Amino acid sequence: DAGITQSPRHKVTETGTPVTLRCHQTENHRYMYWYRQDPGHGLRLIHYSYGVKDTDKGEVSDGYSVSRSKTEDFLLTLESATSSQTSVYFCAIRNVGPGSYNEQFFGPGTRLTVL
Amino acid sequence: TQLLEQSPQFLSIQEGENLTVYCNSSSVFSSLQWYRQEPGEGPVLLVTVVTGGEVKKLKRLTFQFGDARKDSSLHITAAQPGDTGLYLCAGAAMGAQKLVFGQGTRLTINP
Numbered sequence: 001d002a003g004i005t006q007s008p009r010h011k012v013t014e015t016g017t018p019v020t021l022r023c024h025q026t027e028n029h030r031y032m033y034w035y036r037q038d039p040g041h042g043l044r045l046i047h048y049s050y051g052v053k054d055t056d057k058g059e060v061s062d063g064y065s066v067s068r069s070k071t072e073d074f075l076l077t078l079e080s081a082t083s084s085q086t087s088v089y090f091c092a093i094r095n096v097g098p099g100s101y102n103e104q105f106f107g108p109g110t111r112l113t114v115l
Numbered sequence: 116t117q118l119l120e121q122s123p124q125f126l127s128i129q130e131g132e133n134l135t136v137y138c139n140s141s142s143v144f145s146s147l148q149w150y151r152q153e154p155g156e157g158p159v160l161l162v163t164v165v166t167g168g169e170v171k172k173l174k175r176l177t178f179q180f181g182d183a184r185k186d187s188s189l190h191i192t193a194a195q196p197g198d199t200g201l202y203l204c205a206g207a208a209m210g211a212q213k214l215v216f217g218q219g220t221r222l223t224i225n226p
Contacts, residue, residue: 108156
């Protein structure tokens with residue numbers, strides 16, 4: 001258990017509304033990631049963070065922004081939600097240090113539906 | 116852009132049968148991981164392979180990393196209904212901060 005929680009776990013919202021998903025970790029990991037998972041696409045990286053206030057884009061970053069003001073929290077914001085952003089969103093942390101090889105550990109996910 | 120192609124995408128077999136899932140790329144990876152995901156949960160790490168030709172066993176699951184570190188396979192012997200799930204491979208290039216994921220193999224083991 002990597003001590004990762006996501007909130008909310010489920011959300012239904014309407015097109016055009018802003019949405020913020022939260023990822024919280026308790027083990028002081030430097031790297032955190034946001035993915036979306038859709039049928040036939042596996043996991044696709046949205047944004048990631050390599051430290052407080054240090055973030056970078058992934059392969060599907062359009063329409064999403066992130067913030068990391070403290071180590072334990074990584075927020076994903078949909079500024080104006082669209083139906084194409086209906087998905088399951090996963091947060092992950094990455095293990096670093098001796099004996100680690102980029103392993104990532106995932107939270108339980110947030111199911112977002114945009115009507 | 117690095118890509119990982121998994122095959123098959125779907126596999127449904129009877130309990131007790133053997134199966135192999137493949138993960139292929141034209142790119143070289145410094146490490147490759149296999150994850151298993153059950154409905155409503157996040158992926159869970161099964162194994163990491165890092166050396167070309169490496170074989171790792173986890174009970175009835177055998178993982179192999181290709182000699183050139185471009186591909187990997189997962190073999191399950193005498194599959195059980197508890198093996199049902201989505202299996203994902205993911206690779207990391209040397210020095211990369213990100214993983215590249217395959218599309219996943221949805222495995223169903225029927226009693």
